Amino acid sequence: MDSLKLRVGYKPVEPTGEEPPTGFVRLEEGASSAVLLTPDEIDPARRYPLFTVLHGAGRQDEALAKAYRDEPNRRQAFFLIPRSLEPTWDLIASEGRPDLDFLEFAYDLIYRRFPVDPLQQVLIGYSDGASYAMSVGLSNSTMFAALIGWAAGFIVLDPDTAETFKTGVPEPRPRIYLEYGTHDELFDFHTVAIPTRDRLIASGFDVTFSADEGGRHWPSGTFHREALDWYFAAAGTAA
Numbered sequence: 001m002d003s004l005k006l007r008v009g010y011k012p013v014e015p016t017g018e019e020p021p022t023g024f025v026r027l028e029e030g031a032s033s034a035v036l037l038t039p040d041e042i043d044p045a046r047r048y049p050l051f052t053v054l055h056g057a058g059r060q061d062e063a064l065a066k067a068y069r070d071e072p073n074r075r076q077a078f079f080l081i082p083r084s085l086e087p088t089w090d091l092i093a094s095e096g097r098p099d100l101d102f103l104e105f106a107y108d109l110i111y112r113r114f115p116v117d118p119l120q121q122v123l124i125g126y127s128d129g130a131s132y133a134m135s136v137g138l139s140n141s142t143m144f145a146a147l148i149g150w151a152a153g154f155i156v157l158d159p160d161t162a163e164t165f166k167t168g169v170p171e172p173r174p175r176i177y178l179e180y181g182t183h184d185e186l187f188d189f190h191t192v193a194i195p196t197r198d199r200l201i202a203s204g205f206d207v208t209f210s211a212d213e214g215g216r217h218w219p220s221g222t223f224h225r226e227a228l229d230w231y232f233a234a235a236g237t238a239a
Helices: 061-067 071-075 098-113 128-139 159-165 189-202 223-235
Strands: 024-029 032-037 048-054 078-083 116-126 146-150 175-181 207-212
Touching (some): 071 078, 078 098, 098 128, 116 128, 116 223, 128 146, 175 223, 189 207
Parallel strands (some): 048 078, 048 116, 116 146, 146 175, 175 207
16 A cells, blocks of 8 residues: 555535434445434534544444444434444555545545544544554544554554654644553464554554453453543543
């Protein structure tokens, strides 16, 4: 892949005279798809956080949509859950960037139809999706307020970003929340989790690290709610 840059910018909602759809909103472009979970009622006078939730290898997007179905009303936020074109994300499974291109399409559509707060955009990822969230989020570090990952196996930076990081990470920097199981059989806690945390801290990032004692390569049942609580508490926003 040549670039991890997202070539899309925030824009205000376009007046259409129609209220935006709510609930489970299906987004599609060609073979790519996502579901946008929205609050039951959308106040056009306010701006809502936008969380993008990235599944792991095997495409568990439908399970994630069920797991997060109550969060839009609870958090007063939007949750975008895309489905990778291949069994996992293009950074791993493709020489091209079909998933990034679809994210650009989805963000552009959401900005034009829904009142998003551009200062409260967050990536959440699981396993391969966590590696993807960290890689895309750090490569577009001024776009996201926070990055949340469960069991990220690696981080790849866009070449231009990697060069920039040599002289300092651009501001604003996303806050980072990481969780790993201490008995993860795929990404060893001591050789993957701890070094990943330490490298991010050494690069100047604010990292909150959670160890799931005895946990394996499967997220704890409390992960996503604890991570969302962390985000909203630090953002100083009621949730």
